[in-house]
Structures are given as structure tokens and as C-alpha cells.
Amino acid sequence: MTQTLLAFDGSGIDGGLYTTVTGWATDSPHWLDQLIRTWSDFGLGVFAVFMLWGWWQARRADSVVMARVLASPLIVIAVYVVNSVIKSLVAEVRPCQQLPATVTVEPCPGVGDWSFPSNHSVIAFAAAVALCVAYRRLGAVALVAAALMAASRVWIGVHYPHDVVVGALIGILVALPLALLAGRAAPLVDRLRGGALGAALGGG
Numbered sequence: 001m002t003q004t005l006l007a008f009d010g011s012g013i014d015g016g017l018y019t020t021v022t023g024w025a026t027d028s029p030h031w032l033d034q035l036i037r038t039w040s041d042f043g044l045g046v047f048a049v050f051m052l053w054g055w056w057q058a059r060r061a062d063s064v065v066m067a068r069v070l071a072s073p074l075i076v077i078a079v080y081v082v083n084s085v086i087k088s089l090v091a092e093v094r095p096c097q098q099l100p101a102t103v104t105v106e107p108c109p110g111v112g113d114w115s116f117p118s119n120h121s122v123i124a125f126a127a128a129v130a131l132c133v134a135y136r137r138l139g140a141v142a143l144v145a146a147a148l149m150a151a152s153r154v155w156i157g158v159h160y161p162h163d164v165v166v167g168a169l170i171g172i173l174v175a176l177p178l179a180l181l182a183g184r185a186a187p188l189v190d191r192l193r194g195g196a197l198g199a200a201l202g203g204g
Contacts, residue, residue, distance in 0.1 A: 008092040010116060011099055014161045018095050019102055022157045026103050033105045033156075040106070040152035043145070044120065047076075047127040050142050054131050057138070059202030063186035063193065065134050066201055070189070071182035072130035079126035079174045083117055083167065092116035095160050104157025117167035118159045121150040125171030133179035146171075 011018070025033055051072050058066040092115045096108035124146035132139020150164035193201045 008090055008116070009098055010092045010160050010162065011095060015095065015099060018154065018160050019099065021154050021161070022102050022104055025105050025155050025157065036152050037105050037156050039148065040120070040156050043149050043152070044123055046145055047124060047142060048073075050127065050131055050138060050145075054135055054138055057135065059200075061202070063189040064183040066193075067185040067189045068130070068134040068179055068182045071179065071185065072127060072134070075130045075175050075178045075182070076123055076126045078178060079122055079171055080119065082174055083119060083122040083170055086117060086170070087114050087119070090114065090116050092160075092163070094158060096157050102157060106156035106158050109158060115159055116163045117170055118150065118153050118163045119167070120153050121146070121159075121164040121167030122171045124149040125168045126175040129172050129175040130179045130182075133176070133182075 025036075051069070054069040054072065055066075058069040093111075094109050094113065094115045096102060096104050097111065125143075128139055128142035128146040131142050146168070150168055153159040153164050154161050189201060192198070
């Protein structure tokens with residue numbers, strides 16, 4: 001309890017909006033809550049599928065596109081590390097801990113599992129932006145999925161709205177320049193396409 005009291009309380013930012021959204025979840029049909037919860041818990045796997053699809057399509061594209069697609073999981077990891085540092089520095093208590101009277105769809109994470117910014121939002125938006133730089137259509141679909149992921153984290157009660165909004169911004173702002181820079185690895189992809197990895201990378 002002492003650790004909770006010493007950590008940052010984000011309820012004064014948008015706690016009212018958080019309780020409104022969790023109230024909607026409480027009043028919603030059980031099947032809808034469970035659908036959103038399943039998406040929120042396991043939906044990040046969809047972004048891995050998007051990356052695999054991007055790689056499959058990039059086999060027929062130029063080396064700049066392939067370089068950006070191959071870099072997308074590395075970009076996600078880099079953005080996650082940045083977010084983890086911010087998360088540990090801010091140490092914001094989960095809203096379901098700070099507002100214990102709130103009924104949530106998801107069991108509340110334990111003390112020390114900080115809330116700000118949302119890891120799920122950061123990962124989803126970083127993946128979507130990295131893919132968008134390579135393939136706009138695929139990236140656009142991924143961005144919609146990322147927005148749904150962010151919203152689901154508030155709906156199930158584990159994040160304040162500002163947690164997911166800032167998480168989305170971090171994912172976008174850090175991933176975008178990295179994705180653009182990844183295109184400079186095209187000469188490396190050209191060399192790899194002429195070697196043993198040629199079949200996987202679409203080389204002759």
C-alpha cells in the first residue's frame with residue numbers, strides 16, 4: 001500500500017472519463033465485454049501476422065520496401081524499450097487500483113505494474129506506423145487495429161484514456177523516423193537477395 005501511495009495518481013487527469021467508459025462496459029452485454037477482452041489480451045498477435053504478410057508481399061517489391069518490413073519488429077522492440085523507461089520513471093498507479101470501487105472487465109494488474117504509458121498501445125501503433133511506411137494500405141488496416149487495441153485497454157479497465165493516447169503518440173513519434181531510416185538498409189537487402197537468403201527475400 002505504501003508503494004501505491006508513493007506512485008503517481010493519474011485519476012485527476014481523466015479519471016471521470018475512465019469511469020464513464022468502464023460504466024459503459026459494465027452495462028454492456030457479457031459477450032461484447034468478453035470479445036473486447038479477448039482482443040485486448042491477444043490482439044497484439046494480429047500485428048505479427050501483419051508483419052508476416054508485409055514480408056510476403058515485399059518479396060515482389062524493391063529492396064527499400066523489404067528493408068522497412070524486415071525492420072518493423074526491431075522497431076517495435078526499440079519503441080517498447082523507450083516506453084519501458086518512461087513507464088518506470090513515471091510509475092503511475094493503475095486506475096483500477098486508484099479507483100477501487102470501479103468494476104472492470106479485466107482483473108486489475110498488481111501493485112508495481114505501472115499504467116502510463118500503455119505498452120499495448122505503444123506496440124500496436126509502432127507496428128502499424130512501421131508497416132504504413134512500407135505499405136500504406138496494410139499500414140492503414142494496422143492503424144485501425146491499433147486504435148481498437150488502445151480503446152480496448154480503457155474499456156476493460158486497466159488504463160486511463162491518457163495512458164493509451166500518450167502510448168499511441170510514443171509509438172508513432174519514435175517508430176516513424178526509425179521506419180524511414182530503415183530504408184537505408186536497402187543495399188544490405190540487395191546483397192542478401194543475391195545469397196542464401198535470396199528465396200526468402202524475393203531475390204533471383
